[in-house]
Amino acid sequence: MLDAQDSARLRRLLDEVREYGGRESVAGFFSEFVGGRDPGLDGVLVFDHAALLVFPDDVADVTELLTDAGFTALPPVASVVVRQRLAERYGVAEDALPVSIVRGTIPSGPAAGRGVEVFAATGELPASMVAAERANDTEAHFAFTMVDPGDGALESLRKTFANRLSLVPDGGGYNPYDDAASGGRSVLYFRVPDGSAAGVRRFELTCAGHFPEVIDGHLRSVGQQFGQAPEKLLALLTGHWAARAVHVAAELGLADLLVEPASAAEVAERAGTDPDATARLLRFLAHLDVLRPAGDGRFALTGTGALLRADNPFRDLTRLYGGAFYDAWSELLPAVRDGGSAFGHRYGTEHFDWLAAHPETARVFDRTMAAVTDVVAAEVGTAYDFPAGATVVDVGGGNGALLRAVLHRHPTTSGVLFDRDHVAAAAGADGRLRTEAGDFFTAVPDGGDVYLLSRVLHDWDDADCHRILTACRAACVPDATLLVLERLLPDDGADLGGFSLALPWDMQMLAVTGGRERSRAEYDKLLAGAGFQLTGVRALPVDMNLIVATPV
Template identity: 40%
Template sequence: MASGHTPRKLSPGRRGKPVSSPSQQVVRLGFGFAVSQALRVVIELGIPDLLASGGHSVEDLAAAAKVDAEPLYRVMRLLAPEGVFTEIRPRHFGLTEVGAALRSDRPGPRDFIRMINSEAYLAFEQLLHSVRTGKPAFDKVFGSPRFDWLSAHPEQAALFQRAMVALSQGGNEAVADAYDFGRYTRVVDVGGGHGQLLSAILARNPHLSGVLFDLPSGVAAARQGAGGDLPRTDFVAGDFFEGVSVGDIYVIKRVIHDWDDERAELILRRCREAMPTHGRVLVAETLVPPGDEPDQIKTLDVVMLAVTGGLERTEAQYARLFAGAGLKLERVIGTRAPISILEASPA
């Protein structure tokens, strides 16, 4: 060529756009925080709700949200290639199926996105501290452990509870459907929060009575019906590190992953101490798969490292936890959701 320049290779199906180099791919990964915070901004401004009826100009959206149009345009332009919005014509946006998941009138992850991009996001800036020490960065940034901090900040605690409800969508029903509770009489939901899982179990098993065991804030939310109807249920506020209520089957869903091995083992040991010899402990968690394929649970595992000091685990790691608590892993039961039930009996 007369110019002497070497033409850049084009990727198939993306005419005129160069193939990303390894450096460019790394830079894109490094800008992940921008997309994350942009999602939070459009949720807080209610943009997905404003687009529910159809496309609008960014000027109309900005007027309704009481913000400046030009910065809003730049944020929405960032999210459009990520599939959240589509720019149907210059400076006019429509809502995609992905973006519709952020509407306030639909069940979805909006509260989880808001929660993870607030104090948890600030803690993550100190991830290196967690890698160096094995301790949660959250404690360093905020001066207290995550759950102690939430206890002192009721508004953020309420958002956390709503975020957990959003994250659990479909999982509670999947767990309740996957296990046969027929031979048991009293189920204790340890750290049950709003009571969604317990509500699903009791609805499917009218012979069961239940115990919703959690911190006072979780019990209060469950009493108000935030997680559904809870007939035949005792509401017990307590500390599962100190002891749990008596029952013959214990369910612990997405609780063990919040804690390091020592404290996770202690929770399981408290269940072992309270249960009869024929009792069972059901731990419902997402297992970390082997290999280097992408999986959301691997991302969540590093979030746990920085925020709570907990971790996501493999089946072998859970088996060791059970053994340390005087329990034996009997089987792993898959569900239709990305969560498994690990059933343990007294050793």
Template identity: 40%
Template sequence: MIRGSWVTAALYAAVSLRIPNLLASGPLSAEDLARATGAAPDPLRRLLRALAAHGVVAERDDGRFEKTDLSDMLREDTPGLRGLTLMYGGPVWWTSWGETLHTIQTGETAFSKVHGAELFDYMQRDPEMNALFNRVMTEGTVRLAREIVDAYDFSGFGTIVDVGGGQGWLLSTILAAAPAAHGILFDQPHVVETARPVIAERGVDARCRLVGGSFFESIPAGGDAYVLKWIIHDWDDDDATKILRNIRAVIPPAGRLLVFDRVLPERITDNDFLTRQGTLSDLNMLVNVTGRERTEAEFRQLFDAGGFTLTSARNTSSDLGIVEGAPA
């Protein structure tokens, strides 16, 4: 565990040099890759051997290196983990994690100490980080969207509002699975504009309306279901309650609130992979944003404060949390 950060640093270097893309066309030697990337041959070979030891690339008998299933997930032309590697391994995220102790001692985010602003305010002045963050959210949604529509039946809703829906991948997947439904994609104006090509490419633009705004101010009316994926966990209870109350102000009596966030266990009695992932994600929310992952009891309290009754909460086999509520 102590050396886990070294693996992240190695992955970041490889992805920054586009090694996974270069290996996609066939095996290459360290010298070939050095010429293609401008890197020094011996240090690059040592990086590649470390990555081979972790299954990211494979070293052949002739000394050349070749792709693996893991390296394919790090290519820039696939919706895998490249964006997440660049964000978590890059200097913006990396330096804030170095101030974790500050967060534990003060309750303030390490991100704000290091960068002088909370994450979402910081991204407004750093277009490169903003674009990377949006890419990471889209990549994650591409991986989960199919699972969401398999796990929850949206066919009974007439209009589905995706609150903080980013570039529209989840909503377009939902609308493809529920062909009679219409959708409203709601996010900040500059984010919504980037969704137009996705919505059009996926063939649901005739059934989907794009609305720009802030979910802290108001939420579009007219939905039967209000969806929030990876939104509520970004915010503390006060801010999360504001979002829920704004939805409560417009949702009809028979409407449904659907929150897709992890549901943490009430007590940590196991150290399985999903539990480790969930609790580390909670630390990430603590260090880098003002939010948190929540237990079912914490979701219930939050829903009550926002004007909703929690009707069900569960995790899928991949740790996707589905928390459903109805207007109280």
């Protein structure tokens, strides 16, 4: 059955839908954000539904209430986006969160076809989650369908919501199960700024089809909005405080002490740290969404915080970026003024030479490379159709995670992992994977059908990249393929206001390796200079791209 509180919340929402659903214009929903003017969205958007999250004993309880209220209830479908949001917000595994979507539509009258979208979370759920969601209505929203999202219209409307209406990006995604006949549905959520539009918390833009680039850009922009100029500057200036706090959490192993929720006093006792300072650090980490309050003065991990556990390579990445790499940034001024890397100015030698002289840090560095690799590895195997029986050569392949993922997805392929002596030896050979050691500036294993360069070229300047690519070209058979995994800078003239991981990582390359991120046009030029033709680019997670090239 439905809890009495949930039943009352849902019935109130049904009354609102009957009222709002009869409106022909959507201007009233948004006029307050543009000073009462018509925002010009009639004909672009239509009101579709209002949504609410409830916690029934069974999904059938929701269907029964909708039917009793005169709505036509559709069969429930699995939720993807809301389940992901709840899992991230409360640090719960997604498979422990059964969430269904039950839609109810008004069958006739002025509001015919409009309706509700009820997210029904069932099963044994944390009481703190249920109480918080009922109190805050975090998933409640008004949803609008875009009439024609093609030809860049969805991206344009996304910017209108964020820039003209000052709505804050608040997640989104793609649900292949919803309206599967039309190619699934893309969803963009926006949050109302604090102090605005009392009673309205969130808006949803939805449209038929899959728009991965728009969704990816929207998700990357979450958390990047600031207020007026002074607040924006202060937020920028305090950015390193967050980095240091997360680094300290990784160094102290706090994530491993919070596998189960614990109080600041308990964490301090286990970590051997000052109780008051620990409490203040945990509070700040909760502000950063690394932790979350779990009631009774306790803290718990979010999905982000779980990345800092000892068994996750992101912890190694955090420790390295907060250690030697962080210190290198203190010399950014002479690097910009005089050239060279900040790392070279700070340590008197360049990044890879310094690592060769510090083997323990080098081993940490090699482990950090697995952090992003693990995120994108599975996608590479689907983004490119590796030929049956192909030999795949991973140049500078580190621990072999990427190559192993490719071989796992394509069981008739074999692989060669090529890297420095100590890296290749540590990776080890198994089954269809063998290792070779060498210097990719001079030669790489020949005869491969597919060559991989994953996050190698951004470490080097154009001259060194030319040497690496020339070595790869010399090893290629005529019908070979080169796959380059890198982030791409915006093209010249593009809007730089949107958040891009390539832009800050370009500064990291300036500070640490002496390399650089590049645009598609710059990679096109580099590849052409070494005897390759760029034939395509495919988007991957964490702002990575798969650049496909063939020898000419």
